[in-house]
Amino acid sequence: MHPSTESNALDLPASPASSCRSVEGCDDFCRVALSVFRFIGAAYATGASDCWEAAYRFADEAPGISDSPLLVARAAALVRILRNGRHCDLRFMPPSCRRLSKDEAELVRLLTVARRREAGELKAVVGQLVGREQESVTVQAVNALAFC
Numbered sequence: 001m002h003p004s005t006e007s008n009a010l011d012l013p014a015s016p017a018s019s020c021r022s023v024e025g026c027d028d029f030c031r032v033a034l035s036v037f038r039f040i041g042a043a044y045a046t047g048a049s050d051c052w053e054a055a056y057r058f059a060d061e062a063p064g065i066s067d068s069p070l071l072v073a074r075a076a077a078l079v080r081i082l083r084n085g086r087h088c089d090l091r092f093m094p095p096s097c098r099r100l101s102k103d104e105a106e107l108v109r110l111l112t113v114a115r116r117r118e119a120g121e122l123k124a125v126v127g128q129l130v131g132r133e134q135e136s137v138t139v140q141a142v143n144a145l146a147f148c
Contacts, residue, residue, distance in 0.1 A: 023098050029115070030108045032062040033145065034100070036075045037107060041092030044079075054095070067148065074145040078107075081138050085130035114146035 023031055036055050043051035055075075059068035082090060091101040100108065106129070113122045119139075126138045 022100060026100075026108055027112075028064060029146075030111050032059065032065060032071070033075060033111055034104060034108065035062075035095055036072055037079065037104065038092050038095040038097075040072075040076050040079050041090060042095065044083075044089075045092075065148070071145070071148045074141065074148050078138075078141040078145055081134060081141050082130065085134040085138065110142050111146050114142045 023034065026034060035058050039051050039055035039058060042048070043055070052072075055072050056069065059065055059071045062068065065071055079090065090107075091103045093099060093101050093104060110122070110125060110129075113125060122142065123135065123139055126142065127135050130138050
């Protein structure tokens with residue numbers, strides 16, 4: 001995903017998770033998911049297949065992940081849904097960066113809300129993000145990833 005302007009970010013209301021601007025503020029699962037998102041973003045931006053291999057390798061080596069191929073597949077599904085539901089690309093930082101883009105902070109927020117099992121809040125946040133027509137499939141994708 002190529003860099004975009006701040007106006008292309010998700011623009012959701014602030015929350016504790018979305019105010020997180022650093023990888024250090026994320027829990028272990030969100031750090032793993034964030035790295036996988038970044039490798040997937042790099043794959044879309046460059047077209048390089050080795051980015052996909054890096055995503056799978058990273059997930060394989062991450063502690064606490066029982067099914068790493070499923071994690072990567074679910075992260076990729078969510079990225080595809082979000083890309084199709086927006087008029088701009090998601091903005092990802094390089095995999096080694098400690099800061100979070102605004103889009104990444106919102107992805108962390110989605111996962112955090114889903115992992116707390118706050119269905120009403122998740123539905124509201126997703127509805128603002130992708131609109132009603134893709135709300136259901138996006139909620140399913142976020143929940144599937146959050147409990148991988």
